Amino acid sequence: xxxxxxxxxxxxxxxxxxxxxxxxxxxxxxxxxxxxxxxxxxxxxxxxxxxxxxxxxxxxxxxxxxxxxxxxxxxxxxxxxxxxxxxxxxxxxxxxxxxxxxxxxxxxxxxxxxxxxx
Numbered sequence: 001x002x003x004x005x006x007x008x009x010x011x012x013x014x015x016x017x018x019x020x021x022x023x024x025x026x027x028x029x030x031x032x033x034x035x036x037x038x039x040x041x042x043x044x045x046x047x048x049x050x051x052x053x054x055x056x057x058x059x060x061x062x063x064x065x066x067x068x069x070x071x072x073x074x075x076x077x078x079x080x081x082x083x084x085x086x087x088x089x090x091x092x093x094x095x096x097x098x099x100x101x102x103x104x105x106x107x108x109x110x111x112x113x114x115x116x117x118x
Contacts, residue, residue, distance in 0.1 A: 050108070056091070056116035057101045063089055091116070 052062040063069040063086035073079050073086040080090040091098040098116070105113035 051105060051113065053114050054117040055085075055089070056098060056113060057089055058104060061089070 052059045055062050055064050063073045078086050078088050080087040083090050102113050
């Protein structure tokens with residue numbers, strides 16, 4: 001009878017250890033994904049679509065993603081030094097501009113735009 005009890009306890013201990021390892025592995029993978037997301041650009045940041053999810057405006061107008069547009073905006077005097085973006089696209093200084101761009105998104109897709117990443 002004692003060998004059955006020892007075997008049962010050994011089996012229980014084995015399951016407990018396996019459960020701990022299995023739970024810890026998921027956390028390690030999540031930490032790895034978080035570390036990668038800090039060093040790798042997000043999928044939306046590839047600038048291939050119409051909308052810049054990161055900044056909440058059409059990609060072709062995004063002064064934060066395009067060095068060419070940034071230069072043009074600065075040359076026109078349309079630049080917010082404090083927030084490092086076109087003043088006409090600075091939602092912090094001009095909250096109404098976010099509504100303007102959200103209306104463009106709604107007109108094209110018929111739904112609310114994704115939340116702005118910044």
